[in-house]
Amino acid sequence: MIVSWLAGLRQAVSSKLTIGIGGLLALAITSGQSLLEALEPPVLPALAAGAPLDAGRWRIVLHDARLTTQSRPDGSPAPDGAQFLALDLDIANRSSETDNSFVRVLTVDPPVEGLQPNPTFWLLRDKAMLSALQPGLPERVQVVWRLTPGAKAPERLRLIVTGQTFKPRDNLLAAPGWFNPKPVAAAILPVTAAEAKP
């Protein structure tokens, strides 16, 4: 009687201990993880103009940024005398499918006052709007932001490049795809002034 009671007690204690240790371990791991995440340096690797960068889905090379009076690469000046900020870049689709999500690759941060969001991407080869990039065919592209009339032109532009990672099977449909957008690099580009033309 006593022996069986003792055995039962031992079992209960050991099972409680297991549960307790497991719980503590899980707690330690998660808090360690969040600590690590919090400790992650907020400093992004710097990207220099002209240097290539693999941002997961895209490979990009930033070139010069400049102020211009042209709203599109081939065009005559905009009639209302508006100013634009143009940035040239080389971009290649590294994924295995034609895609048009390149509009989310670059973010102006900190935001420049007077710079309107949603820039237009121009394909310099066609001097037409870029609607999709084919895998393995790099293209020279011009990104054009419109400046609100009367706004002060920025002297430098800080751009954050957002990268994505490939998952062969996603969690919902088990289909391959690109996920987890994350800043991977930051570039500070000087903005050259508008070309002085008569």
Add this chain to the structure above:
Amino acid sequence: MSEAVVSSGAARIRRLSLWVLPVALALGLFLQMQETAWEWWRSRELFARQVPTGSAANLGGAEWKLAGLRRVGERPDDRAVMLLDMDVVVRDPEAFAVLPCRLVLEAPDGRRWSPQFLTPSEVNRLPERRRLTIPTCTQALASKPQAGATLRISEGFVLPAGMNGQVRPVLSLPAGRPHYLRFEIPD
């Protein structure tokens, strides 16, 4: 493991539970499927109603009558342009306003042509249509007419030449399914 001793009461309950299990499963399945089955029923074109020439039929909160189906022109590559006119009297405006409208031409072999946009020059050739805007079925439904309103609806179709006399208008509305209408055409 020692052999368990099971009392006769427990055995009876166990046997009963086993018998009840299929019933419970069937009931659960039925409750789960009910909505899906109903939706399937309401989205299918299952029962055609033939509408004799010159008479009107009820569907989706309105009375529908074929006013005319004729060939109005040709396009290159042996394509014919046909124009379909329908007269509608709205009875139940709420049921009538449920989109989308599926108004097609059907050949005896089951092929179906959906409406197409006609160029104004193709339609304006008809004298009675000049400076007249006749709504398509979707436009008429979207305009949410009152009860008792009478409407003229017109749709254009592009199909192989030589099909006139063989195709019949078929009308299917969300509020009328699983029933739909097939209009007989005058010889």
Add this chain to the structure above:
Amino acid sequence: MSGVFAKLGALVLAVMLLVGMQRYTPSYAEITGPIPLKGNLGETLTGRIFSVRGDKVLLAEKLRFKAYGREVERDTGGVFALVIARLEAQPASVNVGSAIWRSAQGVRFVASPRVQGAPRLLGTDRLEPGLPQRGLFIFEVPREAVAGATLLVASSRWPRLDTQVEIALPAKPDIPAPLIDLGELAYE
């Protein structure tokens, strides 16, 4: 002793079985994915809602065409691949909105948006039963993606439980022409 081996064997077997199931269970995307309909050039393939026949593949380094009243010339870092094909709706009017050039390596190239407005582009107009359209699919691909490719035609880019016609294209294609004028192309 033999009991230990039996237990070990059962464990190994169970692990192998589980790993195999985890590896080779078809995913949801595969189960509900496209239903392939395979064929060759010159064959008419009839799917659930349309039929298609691929006739010919042409390669070009440059394209010239008239779009919206303007003469347009397009060059490329790769090569333009043109497929002359015949499409017909079957049995009801339908849009066949997706054509994809799948390279031998499995890379998917969607029909090029750079030739918008070119004459006789397939996939722009709705198809009608009894009125087959003969025209072009135009792709822009790197040179290494040309040989042994497959043309995928479907009603959408990722058809779900619907036909995807897969036409095997030549394993040894011709040398690209320096320029193709789409206005002078012989379709028949």
